[in-house]
Amino acid sequence: MSDRLQALSQGFSKQAEWCHLLGSPFSGALMDQSADALANGDDFISRYMPWWTGKTAGDVSTDVLPLRFLGCAHALALGGTALGDTASALAAHYPSCDGNGKPDGVWALALEAFAAHADFTKAYVTQPPQTNEVARAGALMPGLLELARLTQMPIATFELGASAGLLQGLDRFYYQFGDAAWGDETSPCHVSPQWNTSVRPPVEASLTIAARRACDAAPIDILNPDNALKVRSYIWADMAQRLSRLEAAIAIAQDVKPVVEDASADVWLEDVLGGTDPVPNQVRCVLHSVMWQYMPKDVQARAYAAIVQAGEMATVEAPFAWLRLEPEANNRPMRVVLAIWRGNGKCDTRILADSHPHGTQIAWRGWDDGTPVESPELVQVFD
Structure with missing residues (x-):
């Protein structure tokens, strides 16, 4: 086996571990099978991503190759009979398509479907995945509630990496946080994370x-x-x-009609934060979830500089905040962190919670019991 194929196989095997760990045995099995295919010499990456020049298992992870192909196979299955026999055979195994849920041999069917729809596959995997995980609102909403409590002001949100903008409607969802609830119970989208704490938001x-x-x-x-x-x-x-929550959020989006501007986070932050004056008696809040690590280091640095500059310009009448759900360094699980600037250039940053990457399990501490952090900076270093 070549070094390239070995790196690819290792990268797909690592994704298989994550799928199993995060509760998706079907996806984990497909990733195991794809890793085996690569180890046995089938370089399907070269067929559909000839432009990819990565060399290590780390490169595979950074460029999220496994999720590109896992998503493409699912898209073909969802297309089903409309796309022909190969996609229909794939759909017969997919739980989301009322299939039998048996993963045995599914990756071989996926490779057949890729070949039958090569143009679709090449176009699909060229774009990096954008997972609109609606349940992450369950980690961000308590942070917004803390911000509202602390400032007693309306909030203007600036979301980074918003993808399809489904979280633009997060205040239309209904939330259950242990024995506490927030929102309209008649909402089609219910978010009820496992609340691993007695502390209420x-x-x-x-x-x-x-x-x-x-x-x-x-x-x-x-x-x-x-x-x-x-x-x-x-x-x-x-x-x-997850699929049910997504469908509900898509339904809400038909009413909210989210607008997501096409821009790199760093340039956009410099424009929207530096180009407009703060509104008195309103707090501006940059928020994002599981996207920071996918930006190049120079983009991260520039985005952070724009956030800090806006924070240092904050006043008591016009505070500034930064709310995020991200992996902080090598800590697992992910963390919900809130930073607030309220004048004199000073920033107060605290860890509000530990969270499952999908927002389905949350150990909430809140602001009053949150762990203070010396710097608001988000530093990510991965093994």
Whole structure:
């Protein structure tokens, strides 16, 4: 086996471990099978991504190759009979397509479907995955409630890496945080993370989102049915609750009509934060979830500089905040962190919670019991 194929196989095997760990045995089995295919000499990466020049298992992970192909197989399965026999045979195994849920031999069927729809496959895997994980709102919403409690002001949100903008409607969801609830119980989208703590978020806080803006380097218009199919394809096929939440959020988006601006996070932040004056008695809040690590280091540095500059310009009448759900260094699970600037250039940063990457399990501490952090900077170093 060549060094390239060995690196590819190792990278896909690592993704298989994550799929199994995060509760998707069907996806894990497919990733195991894909790793075996690569180890046995089938370089399907070269067929559909001839431009990819990575050399290590780390490169495979950084460029999320496994999720590109896993999502493509799911998209073809979701297309089913409309795409022909190969896709229909694939769909017969997918739980999300009312299939039998048996993963045995499915990757071989996926390779056949890729070959039968080569142009579709090449176009699909060229774009990096954008997983619109609606349940992550369950980690961000308590942070917004804390911010509302602390500032007693309406909030203007600026979301980075918003993808299809489904979290632009997060205040239309209904939340259950252990024995506490927030939102409209009649909402089609219910978010109920496993609440691994007795600490309640401040659900009594008066939260008003006065304005909302969002950006993404490759935004998705969720109102386009073809794009909605692609968003569905990135959700793992045996995770029915995730798919159900996604469908509910897509339904809400038809009313919210989210606008996601096409821009790199660093340039966009410099423009929207530096180009407009703060509104008195309103707090501006940059927020994002599981996207920072996918930006190049220079983009991260520039985005961070724009955030800090805006924070240092904050006043008591116009505070500034940064709310995130991201892996902080090598800590697992992920962390919910809130930084607030309220004048004199000073920043108060605290860890509000530990969270499952999908937001399905949260160990909440809150602001008052949160762990203070010396610097607001998000530093990510991975093994």
